[in-house]
Amino acid sequence: MKALVYHGPGQRRWEDKPRPGITKPTDAVVRITHTTICGTDLHILKGDVPAVEDGRILGHEGVGVVEEVGDGVSHIQVGDEVLISCITSCGRCDYCKRGLYAHCRDGGWILGHLIDGTQAEYVRIPHADNSLHRLPKDMDRAAAVMLSDILPTGHEIGALNGEVGLGDTVAIVGAGPIGLAALMTSRFYSPARIIMIDPDENRLAMARQLGATDTIARDPLEAIDKLTGGEGVDVAMEAVGIPETFDICQRIVRPGGISPTSAYTARASSSAYRICGSRMSRCVPA
Numbered sequence: 001m002k003a004l005v006y007h008g009p010g011q012r013r014w015e016d017k018p019r020p021g022i023t024k025p026t027d028a029v030v031r032i033t034h035t036t037i038c039g040t041d042l043h044i045l046k047g048d049v050p051a052v053e054d055g056r057i058l059g060h061e062g063v064g065v066v067e068e069v070g071d072g073v074s075h076i077q078v079g080d081e082v083l084i085s086c087i088t089s090c091g092r093c094d095y096c097k098r099g100l101y102a103h104c105r106d107g108g109w110i111l112g113h114l115i116d117g118t119q120a121e122y123v124r125i126p127h128a129d130n131s132l133h134r135l136p137k138d139m140d141r142a143a144a145v146m147l148s149d150i151l152p153t154g155h156e157i158g159a160l161n162g163e164v165g166l167g168d169t170v171a172i173v174g175a176g177p178i179g180l181a182a183l184m185t186s187r188f189y190s191p192a193r194i195i196m197i198d199p200d201e202n203r204l205a206m207a208r209q210l211g212a213t214d215t216i217a218r219d220p221l222e223a224i225d226k227l228t229g230g231e232g233v234d235v236a237m238e239a240v241g242i243p244e245t246f247d248i249c250q251r252i253v254r255p256g257g258i259s260p261t262s263a264y265t266a267r268a269s270s271s272a273y274r275i276c277g278s279r280m281s282r283c284v285p286a
Ligand SMILES: [Zn+2]
Pocket: 037, 038, 039, 040, 060, 061, 086, 149, 150
């Protein structure tokens, strides 16, 4: 089969790899019909995630059709059209029982990281019963891929961990897919204001279409000062994953405000893992 293979920082190739098979009774093999790239893949290609070895197939998001299941799989069947969760979870360990699936003792973020991923014609999914979700018949498959990681990560790490509430002023640093997902899902909780910060005017235009009340392209500290009368924001979300954007969040959040960290960086570095701690259920120490 064809797959996108990592060969060290800055090097990836579309090449032939053996088709995966069932290795444990709880596995399924999925034929990928839709996948996408993630900021995490870009971090890997930059060399930020040393746990990813030469020869690893990248990707942790996708939709496809189940081609094979192990003897221990009971809920998922051959022929099912499924959504692949970016997080593999056994559903039985202590962390899974606490809802911290990213810390599953036998899973977490492993696809395209510690085991071969979804940017390929076929992928092996461990703990298939808990890590695959059957799709409704009439759902757009390309849209469904956004549910593998992007939309739930924006919701969980951004809106939920940020505890966005009625009347809040929210700032989101980074208007890429994760930042936009955090924007869309923050709106569920009726904040008064959602301020998007990004140097790219096209992304800011998209953010305004999706409900951003204010957008900032440059000098974010001064601009936030002006917009909030020097108070700072109730929630400052980091959705890029570089030190500069974490720094902006630390400077614009008001006393007593909340700044949930980005899933990407939390995955990419162990120090960020310490920042986010156990509340960040999608954080995985590299
Ligand atoms: Zn992702």
